[in-house]
Amino acid sequence: MIRLLTPWPAMLVEGDERLLLAADFHLGIEYELAKMGINIPYQTERFMEELLALVREQRPDRVLLLGDIKHGVPITSFQEKREIPQFFKALLEEVGRVDVVRGNHDANIQNLAPEEVEIHPSRGLLLGEGFRVAALHGHAWPYPRLLAADLIVMGHNHPAVQLNTPLGVRITRRAWVRGRPNVERLAGALLEKARVKPEGEVLEAFEREFGEETKAPQMVIMPTFNDLMGGLPVNAETPKSLLGPLFRTGAVEVDDFDVYLLDGTFLGQVGFLRTLA
Numbered sequence: 001m002i003r004l005l006t007p008w009p010a011m012l013v014e015g016d017e018r019l020l021l022a023a024d025f026h027l028g029i030e031y032e033l034a035k036m037g038i039n040i041p042y043q044t045e046r047f048m049e050e051l052l053a054l055v056r057e058q059r060p061d062r063v064l065l066l067g068d069i070k071h072g073v074p075i076t077s078f079q080e081k082r083e084i085p086q087f088f089k090a091l092l093e094e095v096g097r098v099d100v101v102r103g104n105h106d107a108n109i110q111n112l113a114p115e116e117v118e119i120h121p122s123r124g125l126l127l128g129e130g131f132r133v134a135a136l137h138g139h140a141w142p143y144p145r146l147l148a149a150d151l152i153v154m155g156h157n158h159p160a161v162q163l164n165t166p167l168g169v170r171i172t173r174r175a176w177v178r179g180r181p182n183v184e185r186l187a188g189a190l191l192e193k194a195r196v197k198p199e200g201e202v203l204e205a206f207e208r209e210f211g212e213e214t215k216a217p218q219m220v221i222m223p224t225f226n227d228l229m230g231g232l233p234v235n236a237e238t239p240k241s242l243l244g245p246l247f248r249t250g251a252v253e254v255d256d257f258d259v260y261l262l263d264g265t266f267l268g269q270v271g272f273l274r275t276l277a
């Protein structure tokens, strides 16, 4: 049902629909790098070709982009104005539906996307009937109803793993992080966020308040599609937690989440990998 499209940082979910998911494109980062004195050729076309190749191969009904399509905030660069509409247009030629869940870099993305692209708020999107998929970027609190999902997929963290090689060189590689958050703790945090003091059992209180039965969703934190982003090692000493309110508040603990390299290699759990960093 869930397929990591190794070695690519994209995922296919086969539920009621065939969904192809990817996150953190940061199109236009070359412009920011150029301002810092690092000049590299524009990469948007390469990322677009990689994504289009996946779409042609997997034939999804719908492509879900989990935020940070663009890079420049607050200024949208000339590069972004030229390239992002082309990116969406090319994608719409290959797939019927394209959805974007807003990331923290996506202010005004609606001005760069054709009308056919559906843009969703940063608090997330819940899809499907039988197998339900919740999608969000991860910089904002999710809508509580997302806890009714079987699978929660997020971006924003640019997860990577830091490894010490036998040569004494430290390398950082993009990674998938996948696990099952404690649903009671997560529900408790969402209740607290809504300023509801649960009376009695947390999951029952959640259901009463939000009208949704919680599942014990699996959570996947996606690596960046853009390979220029480097990544944030999940096993580094700092920062202490992953980014975003779910992790910062302790609503989701990732110590027992599994870490995979892009090629599918299973490395172990986050807590174990911390001991190696």
Ligand SMILES: [Mn+2]
Residues within 6 Å of the ligand: 024, 067, 068, 103, 156, 157, 158
């Ligand atoms: Mn990002």
